[in-house]
Amino acid sequence: MKLIVTETYEAMSRAAYGVIGSLVSKKKDAVLGLATGSTPLGLYRLMAEDRTVSYRDVKTVNLDEYAGLSAAHSQSYAYFMRENLFRYLDILPQNTHIPNGVAPDPAEECARYDGLLDRLPRDLQLLGIGSNGHIAFNEPGTPFDARTHIVTLAESTVRDNSRLFDRIEDVPKQAFTMGLADIVRAKTVVLLANGRNKAEAVRRLIEEDADPALPASALKQHEDLYVILDREAASLLHETA
Numbered sequence: 106m107k108l109i110v111t112e113t114y115e116a117m118s119r120a121a122y123g124v125i126g127s128l129v130s131k132k133k134d135a136v137l138g139l140a141t142g143s144t145p146l147g148l149y150r151l152m153a154e155d156r157t158v159s160y161r162d163v164k165t166v167n168l169d170e171y172a173g174l175s176a177a178h179s180q181s182y183a184y185f186m187r188e189n190l191f192r193y194l195d196i197l198p199q200n201t202h203i204p205n206g207v208a209p210d211p212a213e214e215c216a217r218y219d220g221l222l223d224r225l226p227r228d229l230q231l232l233g234i235g236s237n238g239h240i241a242f243n244e245p246g247t248p249f250d251a252r253t254h255i256v257t258l259a260e261s262t263v264r265d266n267s268r269l270f271d272r273i274e275d276v277p278k279q280a281f282t283m284g285l286a287d288i289v290r291a292k293t294v295v296l297l298a299n300g301r302n303k304a305e306a307v308r309r310l311i312e313e314d315a316d317p318a319l320p321a322s323a324l325k326q327h328e329d330l331y332v333i334l335d336r337e338a339a340s341l342l343h344e345t346a
């Protein structure tokens with residue numbers, strides 16, 4: 106594991122861009138696994154601003170999508186990706202993949218996504234982490250060998266995500282998520298965390314053994330894992346505190 110502790114959110118975003126930007130500069134047809142949420146927004150801004158890098162041959166595969174929200178819905182993750190990243194890049198829309206939140210047959214949609222993940226091995230997977238240690242929407246207790254599935258979101262996740270909705274009742278209770286088995290199949294994994302509310306999950310990830318109670322700990326077996334933190338997210342680590 107490469108643990109990088111930076112002073113600020115901006116520095117964390119720049120460190121992450123150092124890894125992703127150099128991959129895409131070297132490998133024009135890279136396959137990137139992408140995440141939504143607040144954490145990667147600074148990185149996405151840097152990707153959008155750097156006009157020297159082309160994404161014409163890049164493909165992307167996102168981690169998750171709320172069940173019941175179509176790609177046109179302003180709270181969907183498909184919408185988030187378009188608004189915060191894709192519209193600034195020369196990436197082709199047909200090369201960007203995300204689960205279909207309104208698929209008529211959810212089991213079929215999960216199987217379709219697994220097929221996609223088999224066909225498109227990711228060079229890099231970007232991750233945030235939930236305050237309860239979830240990655241994608243793999244909540245505590247998810248088996249490490251899970252593939253794409255529908256999850257019922259933990260109460261803490263609904264609460265954390267309600268800041269982006271008008272009312273907590275509007276937060277969808279279920280989501281499609283890439284499973285832990287596929288997340289760890291990416292060649293390189295970059296996990297970002299900033300802010301004090303991530304510090305305990307980060308401490309357990311770094312200092313404790315792998316355990317499904319902390320889904321992010323599935324990453325401990327990964328051979329090319331970057332954990333990039335700001336000072337607050339690192340504040341409970343014993344060795345860097």
Ligand code: F6R
Pocket residue numbers: 139140141142143144145168169232233234235239240241242
């Ligand atoms: C988003 C995702 C989630 C978030 C996590 C942290 O696609 O898969 O696991 O990475 O909930 O969210 P933020 O970054 O909003 O704190």
